[in-house]
Amino acid sequence: MSKTHAPTRLLTAMMATGLMLATTAALAQSTRAEERRAERAAKAEDQAAERPARFPDATREEPETKPSSRSSSTRLGKLSDAYEAQDVAQTQAIADEIIADPKSNAYEKSLAGRIAGALLIGQDDAKSLQYLQGALEANGLGNEEHYEVMSIVAQLHAQEERYDEALATIDRLQTETRTQDPDIAAIRGNILLRLERYPEAIAALKPLAESPEAKPEWRQMLMAAYAESGQGAEATRLAEQIASSTPDDKRSQLNLAATYLQTEQYDKAAAVYEALRARGELTDEREYRNLMASYLSLDDGQAKAIEVINEGLEKNILKPDYQTYVALAQAHYFGEPQQIDEAIAAYQKAAPLAPNGETYLNLAKLLANEGRMAEAKQAAQQAIDKGVRAPDEAKGILARSQ
Numbered sequence: 001m002s003k004t005h006a007p008t009r010l011l012t013a014m015m016a017t018g019l020m021l022a023t024t025a026a027l028a029q030s031t032r033a034e035e036r037r038a039e040r041a042a043k044a045e046d047q048a049a050e051r052p053a054r055f056p057d058a059t060r061e062e063p064e065t066k067p068s069s070r071s072s073s074t075r076l077g078k079l080s081d082a083y084e085a086q087d088v089a090q091t092q093a094i095a096d097e098i099i100a101d102p103k104s105n106a107y108e109k110s111l112a113g114r115i116a117g118a119l120l121i122g123q124d125d126a127k128s129l130q131y132l133q134g135a136l137e138a139n140g141l142g143n144e145e146h147y148e149v150m151s152i153v154a155q156l157h158a159q160e161e162r163y164d165e166a167l168a169t170i171d172r173l174q175t176e177t178r179t180q181d182p183d184i185a186a187i188r189g190n191i192l193l194r195l196e197r198y199p200e201a202i203a204a205l206k207p208l209a210e211s212p213e214a215k216p217e218w219r220q221m222l223m224a225a226y227a228e229s230g231q232g233a234e235a236t237r238l239a240e241q242i243a244s245s246t247p248d249d250k251r252s253q254l255n256l257a258a259t260y261l262q263t264e265q266y267d268k269a270a271a272v273y274e275a276l277r278a279r280g281e282l283t284d285e286r287e288y289r290n291l292m293a294s295y296l297s298l299d300d301g302q303a304k305a306i307e308v309i310n311e312g313l314e315k316n317i318l319k320p321d322y323q324t325y326v327a328l329a330q331a332h333y334f335g336e337p338q339q340i341d342e343a344i345a346a347y348q349k350a351a352p353l354a355p356n357g358e359t360y361l362n363l364a365k366l367l368a369n370e371g372r373m374a375e376a377k378q379a380a381q382q383a384i385d386k387g388v389r390a391p392d393e394a395k396g397i398l399a400r401s402q
Contacts, residue, residue, distance in 0.1 A: 053144060054144055054147070054148070054179070054181060055143050055144060055147045055177040055179055055181075057177060057178040057179070058143045058147065058176060058177040058178070059176055059177075059178070060143055060146065060176055060177075062142055062143055063106060063107065063139065063140055063141070063142070064107065065107045065140065065141065065142050066107060067105070067107065067108055068103065068104070068105040068107075068108065069103075072098075072103075072104065072105075072108055075094065075097070075098060075108075076098070076108065076111060076112075078094055079091065079094040079095060079098065079111075079112060079115055080115070082094055083115050083118070083119055086119065088119055088120065088123065091115065091116055091119050092116055092120075094112070095112040095113065095115060095116035095131065096116075098112040099112050099113060099134065099138075105140065106138045106139055106140030107140035107141070108140070109134070109135075109138040109140060110134075110135040110136075110138040110139065110140035110141045110146075111135070111140070111141065112135075113131040113132060113133075113134040113135030113138065114131070114132065114135040114141065114145065114149055116128075116131040117129070117130075117131030117132035117134075117135060117149075117152075118132075121152075121156075125156055125159060125160070126160070128156065129153065129156045129157070129160070132149050132152060132153050132156070133153055135149050136149055136150060136153065143177075147173055147176070147177055147179075150169060150172070150173045151170070151173060151184060151187065153169055154166045154167075154169040154170040154173065154187060154191070155187060157169060158187075158190070158191050158194060161194070163191055163194045163195045164195070166191045167188070167191045167192070167195065170184065170187055170188045170191060171188070174188070182208050182211065182213065182218075185204060185207075185208055186205070186208055186215070186217070186218050186221070188204055189201050189204035189205035189208065189218075189221060189222075189225075190221055192204055193205075193221055193224060193225050193228075196228070198225050198228055198229035199229065201221070201222075201225040202222065202225045202226065202229065205218060205221050205222040205225060206222060208222075209221075209222040209238070216242065216246065216249070216251075216252065219238060219241070219242050220242065220251075220252075220255060222238060223235050223238045223239050223242070223255065223259065226238060227259060227262055232259075232262060232263040233263075235259050235262070235263075236259050236260070236263055236265075239252075239255055239256040239259040239260075240256060242255065242256070243255070243256040243272075250276065250281050253272055253275070253276055254272075254276075254287070256272055257269045257272040257273055257290065258290075260272065261290060261293075261294065264297075266293075266294045266295075266297040266298050266301075267294075267298060269290070269291075269294045270291060270294035270295055270298070270301070270304070273287065273290060273291035273294065274291070277291065277308075283317065284317070285312075285317055285318055285319065288308060288309075288311075288312040288317050288318050289318070289323075291308050292305050292308050292309055292312070292318075292327055293327075295308065295331075296327060296330065296331060300336070302330075302331040302332075302334055302335030302336070303331075303335055303336075305327065305331040306328065306331045306332065306335070309324060309327060309328045309331065310328075312324075320349070321353055322350050322353035322354045322355070322359070324350075325346045325347070325349040325350035325353070326346070326347070326350045326354075326359060328342075328346040328350075329343045329344075329346035329347045329350060330343075332346060333366070340366070340370060343366065344363065344366055344367065344370070347359060347362060347363040347366065348363060351363050351379070351382070354386070356386055356387045356388065357382065357383035357384065357385065357386030357387050357388040357394075358383070358388055358389070360379045360380070360382040360383035360386060360388075361379070361380065361383040361388050361390075361393060361394055363379045363383075364376045364377070364379035364380040364383055364394060364397050365393075365397070367379060368397050368400070373400065376397055377397060377398050377400075380394040380395075380397040380398050381394070381398060384398075
């Protein structure tokens with residue numbers, strides 16, 4: 001099944017708090033020029049000490065995390081200043097200098113890569129990934145920072161659709177840290193979902209989604225895994241649970257409606273979209289088209305489909321294109337009561353926009369049935385000129401006397 005039809009999209013929150021880089025106490029120097037940096041470093045370390053360790057059971061041996069010399073400390077301080085100033089060019093220049101310097105120790109190279117990589121997230125993700133992978137390879141960060149970087153590398157791989165690499169990285173993280181962190185497990189479940197390994201994704205995500213601390217996105221990913229694996233009933237059950245617990249959340253309501261559409265429960269899908277429309281929250285073209293399609297799939301939904309299409313056009317949410325006018329024509333033609341003149345008018349708008357002559361042929365047939373032969377013949381000729389699968393039908397209309 002195509003990935004583009006998944007009810008949810010890849011969740012790649014970069015855990016910004018994990019990227020706020022704390023300079024170490026070794027950056028504090030006795031000179032007045034560096035007193036400010038020392039104060040920042042001390043404050044950052046105090047804040048870090050208050051946070052519980054995220055990877056306390058890591059099997060990796062903690063490396064020594066301090067600069068090799070006073071000049072190295074000064075250079076790291078300048079790098080920290082450039083980072084805090086959000087100066088990308090200066091941050092990269094200093095980081096590159098540190099990384100290329102054969103005198104830099106592992107800690108200095110890793111920290112430089114981490115700082116530069118953090119600043120580039122969202123600006124140049126490919127370059128960010130390069131720096132962060134270098135930080136891991138230098139192997140000089142403490143465990144908390146090292147594995148935080150590893151989790152971000154996995155997410156950046158996933159964001160670039162390099163899912164096999166993302167999975168290998170997150171598996172390595174879990175193996176080396178023995179972590180039970182649900183956020184890490186959710187990343188792994190999401191990657192499995194992207195790999196279309198749905199049974200494994202469900203196994204990874206279900207305990208998270210059913211936990212008291214479950215986040216909405218975990219449930220949404222599990223719902224997507226159910227839906228994509230053909231377990232429509234489970235997807236619907238979960239979507240209903242999410243929507244009922246977050247009635248004011250538009251996203252959860254849209255996910256529920258999408259699940260109803262996938263399981264061909266068009267009346268329920270329409271009801272969800274209508275509730276959003278009543279609250280003024282139906283603002284996207286896709287949302288209007290889905291509501292329109294829901295009504296057109298119901299035996300008695302044509303009148304409501306017409307209402308939705310006209311409203312969408314009036315609000316400039318629906319484009320006045322071929323698909324919109326064909327849907328409007330069909331709604332008028334198949335509705336009760338049948339509205340032939342309105343159907344013809346809609347087909348007349350749709351036909352010039354259509355990719356071929358089929359719409360002109362439908363228009364010609366409808367006009368001929370109404371006895372409007374001059375117009376029917378004109379439409380039949382336009383159908384032939386534009387190209388149709390069955391030109392003999394159009395030629396037959398042209399050959400009719402009346």
